[in-house]
Amino acid sequence: MLDSLQHLPSAAGSSSELAAHFTDLAPPLTARQAAVEAARCLYCYDAPCMNACPTDIDVAGFIRNIHEQNIDGAAYGILKANIFGGSCSRVCPTEILCEDACVRNNPAEREPVRIGLLQRYAIDHAHFNGHPFQRAPSTGKVVAVVGAGPAGLSCAHRLAMLGHDVVVYEAREKAGGLNEYGIARYKLPGDFAQAEVDFLLAIGGIEIAYGRKLGVNLSLAELHARYDAVFLGIGLGASRALGLTGEDAPGLMAAIDYIAALRQASDLASLPVPRRAIVIGAGNTAIDMAVQIKRLGAAEVTLVYRRGMESMSATGHEIEIAKANQVQIRTWAAPLEVLLDDTAKVAGMRFEQTRIEDGRLVRTGGYLEIAADAVFKAIGQGMSEEGLQEPLARELSREGERIWIDERFRTALPGIYAGGDCVAPGQDLTVQAVQHGKLAALSIHNDIQSTSEAAWPT
Template identity: 50%
Template sequence: MVEKPVYPKNGRTLSAAEIDCNFEDLHRPLSAAQAMGAADSCIYCYNAPCVTACPTSIDIPTFIHQIKTGNVNGAAETILSENILGGTCARACPTEILCEQACVRNLNDEPPVQIGSLQRFAVDHLMDQQGAHPFQRAQSSGRTIAVLGAGPAGLACAHRASMLGHDVTIFEAKPKSGGLNEYGLAAYKMVDDFAQREVEFLMGIGGISVRHGQQLGGNLALSDLTDNFDAVFLGVGFTKANPLPLPGCDLQGVENAIDFIASLRQAEKKSSVAVGNNVVVIGGGNTAIDAAIQAKRLGGNSVTLVYRRGEANMSATAWEIELARTNGVVIRLWAAPVAIEGSARAEQMTFNTMSDAGGTYQPTGESFTLPADHVLLAIGQSMNKSGLENLTIDGGKIAVDATGMTSMPGVFAGGDCVKSGDDLTVQAVEDGKQAAIAIDQFLRNKKG
């Protein structure tokens, strides 16, 4: 007797060709003519609020003006001088709640300037030319820096530290560099292997080497880095999926949403990734949204995202929530999971309906079930503390001072693993950049 699969591969509704089509670029890049038209809508504000709204403080009016005057490479350099991962951020940054929301055109009920699309246009134009790296290293300092983690924070720190003349070695646990950009963003946001192209572009400055397969708390100790390098930067991120302590979480067909997203990003053929016929996603953040949309685009017959509170409480942006709905994802609110049920495999889920009683969330006494042969858990992530025992941890994150230095002198940290702002790629880039500047000052003040 042939055993039934965990869940039907590719659902039961789409062909491989249709799936490939579903994972094409979410946003078509602007043509040169479209970019000129979009740039023309910018009025070059004095004290432009869009700059303040950008965590990396890109001079947005200036780069748009450079596009308008035909200096597209100059526009890219303006962007990359503040955000070396400006290509990814142009694709995945929630501009609708940052720079574009701050655009003064909104005050007149006009569409905001297409800042994200213009940023992508400029950066892609420069990268496609495959010329010399636009930034030069300073004279060698003779100092060495270890960067733990090749995600956005670590890469940004490494690049700026190299610009300042230091030699950098990145230690990364996974087989590829990029972190969230490579493994955690929806495949339709990062087509054509862009994350790896961007890493290659960043490395073009020189002075940076990467060692993959290096796991802190496994084959690598923090003391190894502090003993052998002049300074250390920790960009370890949030890599540990939070568990859901419910009956049935060990059934086949139940997996973490971040693993599902990573498998899609690494799959040579998207149609090779299995998806259920009835998919249930638990969570209310952008990871849950990304997982749900991609499950639907893979061919999941029915995809339902379930969240225990109201839509206003979801951490996903309104734009992402609407995108899920337009992709056919059903969003069920005020429902808390009780159990995943089935024999060996997930078959259905039971939920309690919830209500808001003055800020406290209570079951109403009613419940319902949903068919579920594929359950994706997206209830948040936390930091893997293995190997960080000698550091001060506050609220599940590494405690740092105003310069980004941890409780250990010479050891700095940034990105999702510290409290610095919203857990966004663009914030991680800023943390890494600012940490490199602080490390440079630390090394210059250090004797010997």
């Protein structure tokens, strides 16, 4: 996976020393801190924080449970709405969702209730006797889910709760999707992502088939014929290209590939680390990449974006993390040329300076060169077309490169549903993918039950 960087030296320091740089980004609340924070909640009757939560968690309700020391009740309420409540409490951008909507978030009080940390406290301190949710009586129906990421597993769990059996097909060797392979290691440290998957699967009725990839050794037509319904949670697995000469040179690679290798590495000291790095992009993935390579020992890390700081899709909180880790941010510079050394390896990049003119981004003719041993592109992911080339898959309607769905997550093909990053609407957030999977499961349940009832003789 990191072949492009094998000419670079390994990270300096022992694996244990490096691991110390990837502990929890935000320390958890103590019991006393959680009690004090929960007491700040006003339990608003119209709960704007709940309205801002993509998964409709009863925020005021679970905080009241914490205040009343009913931790299991708080966790149950969270998980009922969002089975990935643990990871979402760590990676969800609460600063632009529930906490932004909190009524205490005003100039007089200066900060909202720390909802994300309270959610984490509830999940981390719950002690259930077995799985908190029970399966409904078996319906005899079996549903296929393609992709074991947050959308697919959320869908599978809800279907299992409703009494259906589910077979999840996953291309990689582990389940979890971006939680396992794509989130900064300091946000979901240790084996938290896998522990959450194990917890989810404990409901029963869910089988995962690993190493099965749509378009390679898995056919949509076969799934459509074999199962009562199919849910596609295939995400956006293809890294977009810069479209520049030299893009395949050693030293230039997709940020998501390095992040995946970092998350899976048992020995951080074995990872290749450049002395100087460039990260191209403006989203949270770009920030994750820049901060992590800095923590691994890169002396200089420069994040470059073609527009201004105000246009960056990364949240203000993420940008502050980058600054705190001494990541340099250069704006108004568009990639122009990959600079190579005498051995055809990356030596830096040339950028053309940009500005807004009449509402459009234009190039100014001014140039900027930044020396680097490695360049990481984090300019977004696109749909991998490999799995959508068979005749049946080509019948899926598209909006741009994403799969079209109706308001009930049904695609243009009867019996096939989709959700998460691969569909047109949304913000590409983990929490939203979880909601898509949950709502799609309810839609699938209603549709296949209605079909069964219609076919039942009177």
